[in-house]
Amino acid sequence: MKKRFVPILAALCVMAFSSSAFAHFMVFYTPEMIMEKGQDLDMRIAFTHPAEAGHMMDMGGIEEFYVLKAKGEKIVKTDLKNTLKEITWKNPHSSAPAFAAEVPKKVIRSMGDYVFVMKPGYYFEKEEDVYMQQITKLILNVGEMPTIWNEPVGLPCEIVPLIKPYGLWTGNVFKAQVLSDGKPVAGAEVEVEYMSHMPNLKTNTMPAKSSVDYPNGALVTQTIFTDANGYISFGIPKSGWWGFAALGVGPDTEYKGKELGQDAVIWVKAEDMK
Amino acid sequence: MKKMMIVLTLAALLAFTGQAFAHSPLMSCFDNGDNTVTCEGGFSDGSSAAGVKLHIKDGKDKPVLETRMNEDSEVTFDKPAGSYVVIFDAGEGHTVEVNGADIVE
Numbered sequence: 001m002k003k004r005f006v007p008i009l010a011a012l013c014v015m016a017f018s019s020s021a022f023a024h025f026m027v028f029y030t031p032e033m034i035m036e037k038g039q040d041l042d043m044r045i046a047f048t049h050p051a052e053a054g055h056m057m058d059m060g061g062i063e064e065f066y067v068l069k070a071k072g073e074k075i076v077k078t079d080l081k082n083t084l085k086e087i088t089w090k091n092p093h094s095s096a097p098a099f100a101a102e103v104p105k106k107v108i109r110s111m112g113d114y115v116f117v118m119k120p121g122y123y124f125e126k127e128e129d130v131y132m133q134q135i136t137k138l139i140l141n142v143g144e145m146p147t148i149w150n151e152p153v154g155l156p157c158e159i160v161p162l163i164k165p166y167g168l169w170t171g172n173v174f175k176a177q178v179l180s181d182g183k184p185v186a187g188a189e190v191e192v193e194y195m196s197h198m199p200n201l202k203t204n205t206m207p208a209k210s211s212v213d214y215p216n217g218a219l220v221t222q223t224i225f226t227d228a229n230g231y232i233s234f235g236i237p238k239s240g241w242w243g244f245a246a247l248g249v250g251p252d253t254e255y256k257g258k259e260l261g262q263d264a265v266i267w268v269k270a271e272d273m274k
Numbered sequence: 275m276k277k278m279m280i281v282l283t284l285a286a287l288l289a290f291t292g293q294a295f296a297h298s299p300l301m302s303c304f305d306n307g308d309n310t311v312t313c314e315g316g317f318s319d320g321s322s323a324a325g326v327k328l329h330i331k332d333g334k335d336k337p338v339l340e341t342r343m344n345e346d347s348e349v350t351f352d353k354p355a356g357s358y359v360v361i362f363d364a365g366e367g368h369t370v371e372v373n374g375a376d377i378v379e
Binding site: 037038071072073074109110111112142143144145146147 | 300302304314316317318319320322324345346347
């Protein structure tokens with residue numbers, strides 16, 4: 001009895017590790033989140049597992065790519081789809097179509113927050129027979145003037161920060177609210193990953209060497225849940241880029257006759273206090 | 275009672291001063307490339323700079339233009355010939371000066 005039990009337990013452990021190691025994350029990256037002055041931006045969009053420089057996935061193109069900026073009381077939307085260029089992103093053991101975007105300085109000239117929104121196409125996850133779509137926000141700032149970083153921007157689903165996502169110290173608590181169709185989502189599962197392999201924009205790769213020595217899969221992808229009002233809190237243990245993905249919170253649940261998981265992703269950056 | 279009023283007034287003043295010092299004035303200017311310059315103002319706490327005074331002086335410290343930030347916290351003006359300086363004036367201790375030579379496209 002005991003002997004039989006061991007293989008089952010071992011199999012369960014392996015399964016648990018595999019599933020947690022398979023946290024899909026839309027990486028939406030540019031080297032700096034805060035700029036003293038407006039400048040040309042070099043951005044990358046790749047669908048992968050950033051904590052492990054893992055398996056690359058084809059995001060199915062990009063449906064929407066734009067930036068929102070406050071001008072007085074108004075919000076100005078600038079479409080950026082024409083800045084996109086298809087590239088191949090290579091991780092140590094996998095590669096897939098991804099995107100580069102060169103956003104000109106004239107778009108990010110003024111002081112204030114820039115809320116970049118990227119809505120990809122649909123990724124088909126064969127093993128689970130489901131489609132995935134991760135709607136991703138990246139909030140940058142120019143000139144240290146805060147404007148709309150804490151405002152919902154009307155996405156089908158989104159993570160709205162309650163602390164500046166570009167202005168975190170290591171050890172701060174990142175707090176945010178998960179919304180679906182503008183309403184808080186209680187009890188939503190939110191995966192958290194650290195960008196342990198910093199993207200190299202010259203080679204469009206993630207290096208094989210990790211900046212973190214993970215003792216087990218549970219720490220590669222951490223899981224937290226929203227409270228009754230849709231809030232999450234997460235203490236940031238290390239400087240660098242942290243991604244948060246609220247799973248299946250979007251209103252769309254079906255694509256091409258199959259189940260669809262519509263996720264909301266946001267990236268934040270922490271600095272060490274020296 | 276009088277003493278109390280003085281204490282309260284002082285406390286109110288202190289509180290107000292504290293708030294006034296919690297934000298810094300910010301200004302950023304660009305050469306629009308068509309002989310005009312746009313300056314945008316703001317504060318580090320995100321508050322609007324609509325109505326804040328903006329002075330432009332020439333190289334001899336002579337006023338060229340005195341105006342106020344519009345509802346979008348910005349001003350566009352004809353680029354002065356020669357050297358000039360733009361001053362965002364939100365009151366004492368809350369000014370920003372940008373040298374015309376540093377204003378580029």
